[in-house]
Amino acid sequence: MTGPPHPVWTALKTVGRGAVALLILFEQWGWLPLARALGQLARWSVVARLERRIAALGPRVALAVLFVPALALLPIKLAALWFVALGRVALGLAVLVVAKLLGTALVARLYLLTQPQLMRLGWFARMHGRWIAWKTRIVASLVESPGWVAARAWALRVRARWPSR
Template identity: 40%
Template sequence: MPPALRKLLLWPLRPIGHLAGWLLALLIVFEEWGWEPLQKILARIGRWPGLRWIEGTVRGLPPWAALLLFTLPSLMLLPVKLLALWTIGQGHLVLGMLIIVGAKLVGTAVLARLFTLTQPALLQLRWFAWVYARWMHTKALLLERVRASWPWRAGRVLKRQWRMRWQAWRRRMP
């Protein structure tokens, strides 16, 4: 197929590809800004005396048990999300959205912590290691594009300014 004809036929797909790329970039940004901090919070909670043995047990799981445990939070949150949709359907939009956001935060925190604990076992599964390697490569390429974008750079400047204002305000406090 001649390049000009190919370009003409594929032009309608270009906006869809850009949209998909930005949606994936948003997912990665959420992972970068949400996944790690939430995982660290649960790691602190996991150091509590009654919970240490749970983390030790999870770390010692064989690969397939680790995979099963890793998928469990997603399944457990399904009824909560359905409750949120029902709440929205009853006319309580704000409450329903708060339930969805809360479920997303809790689910992400638990999933992030479980992944940290089960990652060595999961990577023993050949197909999982292959998917994980591809994901990390794709993530690195997308992060490079996102970090070069104007919104990302502007956001970093704003974040730095807010941090400096916060620190100045805290220094002024008695």
């Protein structure tokens, strides 16, 4: 017997969708600017050489390299949770935000360097296509939502009142 979904389940799904939407928006608007900012380090010859070597890796090694930042930042994220557990919530959140920004910048840069090799892996290319299609639908539905439209209108009103430089 199926009936209407349980209110708790509906609330959890709504919160989950909201969290995913926020994560996607962060990745959407933070990905390229963070990758470009980190790319400024390529002005140094040592970093430029390292980036050339990463870009020349084979597909499987490139995939492994892409996961290094996530694994390297895991202890830092756990430390952030430890700070929160100790009652140092502001410090824990600050560490978590910095780790997220650095991690996103590093993964974005590595992805830009390794994408051609990764697309040579058939399963990766298929999953990438599905991810892009799903993300596009999520962003489109979010941008069309009443909350987003209202927030955008409010931001435009505030910006119109703000003195221009």
